[in-house]
Amino acid sequence: MALASVLLTYLASNWLKISLVLVVTYVTRYYYNYYNRKNPLPGPFPLPILGNLLQVNSDFALWADTLQEKYGDMFEVYLGSQRHIWLGRADLVEKIYSASTKSNYFIHQPDSHGGLAELDMADKGLVLNCDLNAWKLNRKFLTTSLMASSFLKQSFDETKARFAEIESYWAKFGHDKEFDFPKWMTRFFTDTTMVMTTGRKATASSAYYQELSRELNNDNNKNNNNKIEPAETEVFLDHLMTWEHSMKFFVLIPPILRHYILYYYNEKFKQNKAWLDEYLFGLIRNRKLEIERTAENVPLHMNVLTLLVIANTPRGMKAEMKIDVPRSLTDKEISSNMLEVFAGGIETTANSVSFILYYLSKHSQYRERFLQEIQSILGDDINTPLNYEHLDKFVFLDAIIKESARLNPAISLFFRTAANDDTIGGMDWDAGTMFFTNFHGIHMNKAHWKDPKEFNPERFLKGADPIPKFALMQFGAGMRMCPGRHWALLQIKTLLILLYRRYEVELADKNAPLNHVYTVVNHVYDLNIKFTPKYK
Numbered sequence: 001m002a003l004a005s006v007l008l009t010y011l012a013s014n015w016l017k018i019s020l021v022l023v024v025t026y027v028t029r030y031y032y033n034y035y036n037r038k039n040p041l042p043g044p045f046p047l048p049i050l051g052n053l054l055q056v057n058s059d060f061a062l063w064a065d066t067l068q069e070k071y072g073d074m075f076e077v078y079l080g081s082q083r084h085i086w087l088g089r090a091d092l093v094e095k096i097y098s099a100s101t102k103s104n105y106f107i108h109q110p111d112s113h114g115g116l117a118e119l120d121m122a123d124k125g126l127v128l129n130c131d132l133n134a135w136k137l138n139r140k141f142l143t144t145s146l147m148a149s150s151f152l153k154q155s156f157d158e159t160k161a162r163f164a165e166i167e168s169y170w171a172k173f174g175h176d177k178e179f180d181f182p183k184w185m186t187r188f189f190t191d192t193t194m195v196m197t198t199g200r201k202a203t204a205s206s207a208y209y210q211e212l213s214r215e216l217n218n219d220n221n222k223n224n225n226n227k228i229e230p231a232e233t234e235v236f237l238d239h240l241m242t243w244e245h246s247m248k249f250f251v252l253i254p255p256i257l258r259h260y261i262l263y264y265y266n267e268k269f270k271q272n273k274a275w276l277d278e279y280l281f282g283l284i285r286n287r288k289l290e291i292e293r294t295a296e297n298v299p300l301h302m303n304v305l306t307l308l309v310i311a312n313t314p315r316g317m318k319a320e321m322k323i324d325v326p327r328s329l330t331d332k333e334i335s336s337n338m339l340e341v342f343a344g345g346i347e348t349t350a351n352s353v354s355f356i357l358y359y360l361s362k363h364s365q366y367r368e369r370f371l372q373e374i375q376s377i378l379g380d381d382i383n384t385p386l387n388y389e390h391l392d393k394f395v396f397l398d399a400i401i402k403e404s405a406r407l408n409p410a411i412s413l414f415f416r417t418a419a420n421d422d423t424i425g426g427m428d429w430d431a432g433t434m435f436f437t438n439f440h441g442i443h444m445n446k447a448h449w450k451d452p453k454e455f456n457p458e459r460f461l462k463g464a465d466p467i468p469k470f471a472l473m474q475f476g477a478g479m480r481m482c483p484g485r486h487w488a489l490l491q492i493k494t495l496l497i498l499l500y501r502r503y504e505v506e507l508a509d510k511n512a513p514l515n516h517v518y519t520v521v522n523h524v525y526d527l528n529i530k531f532t533p534k535y536k
């Protein structure tokens with residue numbers, strides 16, 4: 001007792017000195033480890049605990065490019081106390097993006113803090129799944145669904161239908177109006193993604209149209225404060241956005257902080273995920289009942305949910321949905337896959353279209369060549385219907401899409417983690433090393449591209465210089481390459497063909513810069529466009 005009391009008195013009267021000694025010891029140890037780290041690489045100088053976090057630019061991708069320019073194609077950055085090796089040249093990422101399922105780089109982001117498990121995601125879905133066997137099973141189901149021709153054809157029809165819908169709203173505003181194009185695109189792809197994931201028609205475009213109309217009316221009648229309750233789509237989207245943001249929280253913040261200091265947010269985010277699960281479980285239950293009650297000879301709407309439910313059932317076999325795996329997906333797995341389709345599919349596709357529109361507006365020679373391609377495939381009459389079979393013929397449009405993605409990939413940066421010791425860039429690395437690929441850095445690297453900053457779709461045409469493997473990372477590569485790529489390209493191509501065939505498209509301000517910012521996706525903003533109809 002007496003000893004304890006002496007100790008407490010000593011601590012109380014010397015707490016400042018003791019704290020100072022602890023801090024100095026910690027900092028000394030930190031920098032001792034830093035200066036003795038394995039394979040020291042160039043990179044910004046880190047601070048204890050924070051690493052380089054204070055230097056992060058609000059646009060993460062821009063920061064990555066600035067660092068690559070300063071430190072070269074392989075350098076190091078500390079995000080908190082975690083060291084990351086950043087790579088920005090195709091040959092450096094060869095092993096990381098290997099297509100083999102035995103790849104040493106299966107894991108994107110390790111669940112080292114148990115946060116993903118707490119959200120019930122560490123072994124579900126794809127992007128954050130750390131369990132190879134669970135991932136393989138989910139991946140097989142999702143890719144088979146997204147690549148099924150019945151799904152792609154249905155998606156083509158839905159894209160055309162939703163395009164007709166937004167055209168009808170644009171026409172109501174009159175065509176001398178300028179449209180904030182990226183905002184329309186987010187709503188458009190929300191609607192196509194919702195119907196193609198769940199079979200339910202969404203209302204994002206019509207809600208946006210009503211919001212803009214109300215704004216116009218309110219300008220004329222300032223007293224009109226009528227508020228409209230958000231529709232189901234908007235409520236769902238709000239929860240989806242919160243879930244996407246909560247991911248960083250659960251991946252990066254250690255449980256001791258989440259559970260004791262940030263408890264309120266921890267619980268709020270978990271409740272948000274529980275709401276999403278309940279919402280999606282409801283859809284899954286209803287769809288299973290609907291399918292059971294639909295006669296065998298009546299065709300089903302072929303959306304992601306339908307395909308995940310019928311795969312490996314007698315009905316699925318007829319729709320070529322036989323998947324060679326030992327079991328079906330549980331409802332939890334189906335709902336995780338659906339969430340990822342929403343999270344991965346909307347903003348990536350929407351912003352890709354906005355970038356393309358900007359480049360075509362600035363480069364009239366390529367826009368003209370695209371218009372000629374439309375005419376040569378579909379003829380002079382703008383009312384000739386566009387068919388699914390036409391899409392593969394649009395080779396120049398394919399080149400435009402690739403070139404726009406090279407200059408501004410929708411996803412610019414991705415993590416991969418080494419499962420075992422390995423050699424990368426001529427150096428030996430321990431298991432657990434985190435590698436960070438700068439896709440945009442690779443796309444701008446003079447080692448692979450001539451005049452990399454120039455928009456030139458011809459580099460992707462037959463007869464051009466060969467493109468090195470992994471020099472274009474629009475959809476990533478290897479075993480975890482984007483499973484939604486065919487679907488995304490189908491929608492992008494359909495929309496652009498319909499748009500340019502039916503309208504003269506121009507920037508409202510011909511000198512407007514390309515405004516964009518990288519959050520988890522490269523977002524275009526303030527891209528105002530004018531559409532003049534070619535139809536009478």
Ligand code: HEM
Pocket residue numbers: 126127128139146340341342344345346348349352409410411414473474475476477478479480481482483484485487488
């Ligand atoms: C233009 C549109 C899109 C772009 C640029 C894009 C890009 C990417 C990239 C770069 C990756 C990382 C790949 C890697 O680690 O190697 C990825 C993964 C993924 N994407 Fe996409 N994506 C797009 C559309 C979609 C769509 C429409 C879906 C809907 C199904 C989707 C779902 C996913 C999923 C689930 C993953 C994780 C795959 C895994 O870890 O196994 N993406 N995407």
